[in-house]
Amino acid sequence: MSQETLEGWADEDDTLPETCLSFELRGEWGHFRRVEGNIVKQTYRIIPRTTVAGLVAAVLGLERDSYYEAFGPEVSSIAVEAIEELRTINLPQNTLSTAKEHMTTMPSRGHARISMPDPTKLRQQHNYEVLVEPAYRVDLRLANDELRTRFRDHLRNGTAYYPPSLGLSEHLAEITYLGEFDVTPRERETTEVDSAVLEAVDNVELAPETEIKVERSPAFMAADEDGRTTTAFQSIAYATRTEPILVQNVETHEVDGRRVMFS
């Protein structure tokens, strides 16, 4: 079995199935680098939708930058629920700088050149904010039949073409299949939501006991000449201690007796 591309797989008529594949995702560490981070490499608390897409693509063995269409807004939907308390610590690292002035270019002139960080230079210190033992439940709907079937097979067999990780390749992850569940749409209403709350920050009802945080993270990507571009972000509200959040007037879905919001 070798890596595959998605060419010719996009099917305009694909509609989302009425079931989702649910799995648990956990690891000792996680780092989902925030785009606005600078000196301190901060992390999102909730695994971004784009990272879930990348993780599923890795399990399937899809080529880099080849899968964004299959995870587009019309043909995929994803709900994420943090199932363990979200906690971070700082893990500073000394790394080789990849800034242009610290790269060695070989040969120094000519039209075929390669640049690599100069390993004899002093290391740069970066402060990585990392998640400690992050754990999520992911509910995933994919319109593409072939991808969905292959992903379900991987989940059932406990296999992954490329080993899954949580943001950085050294943050090895474990995936546990929870099953395939019906996705039942619910009318707009005020209800407790188990998953992260998407694009409804203003509708969240605050309670004194529940700490709620909000982050804005990448949701969709598209391939371009240089690799990829984020095409949309979404606002995510979550309770730091993973309890359900009361949200007014929202559209939700029921999955496995839980209320979730898909994007």
Place this chain on the structure above:
Amino acid sequence: MSDNAYADDSYEPVTNRSEIVFCYDAVDANPNGNPLSGANRPRIDPETQQAIVTDVRLKRYLRDQLDDDGHGVYVQNVKNEAGEQSSREDLLESRLRGLEPEDWDFDDLDDEDEAKLREEVFGAFLDNSADVRYFGATMSVDMKGSYEPFAEHLPDHFTGPVQFSPAKTLHPVTENEEYNSLTSVIATGEGKEQGGFDLDDHRIQYGFIAFHGLVDEHGAADTKLSTADVERLDTLTWRAIKNQTISRSKVGQEPRLYLRVEYKDESFHLGGLTRDLDIDEDRSVPTDELRNVREFTLDGTELVSRLDRHDDRIARVRVVASDVLDVTVDDETYTAGDEVGEHGFYDVLRGAVGDDIVEVVNVYDEAAATMPE
């Protein structure tokens, strides 16, 4: 990338995925300082009090051991001579200079041609950079003019097929207080007469550290990681902790348990094996009194039962345990045997996954065979 990503007849590609459990301990040492704290204090999780060791630290030990063994290493220690380094850059440079766009029919490059091209440009570099084969490297490829079509057929980075997660101790640790304000009688710099003072030196009293690693058989071909490279890990990790922990803050560290589980089925690994290890609190002294391995007992019950449950998917288990490590499995404590190469834990493993599946690593005999020719 195809399975034969590089055209090199002597290259034996990795076909099986491996999961690695690697434990070592630290006595009165700073197993991994935090460079952003005042005195490079040990990294400790403020909530659980477990000490943390980054993958970067472990990889440094492994790179230094590879270097000592005479393997080519690309990412060298700043302290080392940079002479060796330039030869690897020279290799890349001469390959790039030798590239002729006219020699390649870019509209009609099949997998075989691509493998040839990659071998031409990066083959020798990878052959001479053991660390890049294991852990990858960052680079950027810049092709201009008539060279532009090359870019599409050459990798723009090397992802390491061998990954280790940052590790934690299996138990809370206690920081040493005795060395808090060390004063040095040696001048702190050239031209200075006075010794340094307030050179804080923080250590932990005892830590049993467990690393989790993975060898990705599908990423292996991207960096020419060979079967021999993977087998080298069985002796390299052990010797690296023995030999590369000689600086002041790193002494007192010893390898205790190494386990490489090689899986039969493609794309399969159990995952999180290190998490199945625990400290056996009933047979260890209280964690705040732990001072050395003789006061510590490892609980391997979960690990063994998990391997047992999935024994049909395991091709082999390469294992080595320190002769002073005690391991409990199902309430029974196992210790080293009378002869070198014997440990009760090996027998338990044999009972769980099969006699012929378990291979005990003879670190020093085997190491000789993994040295560069």
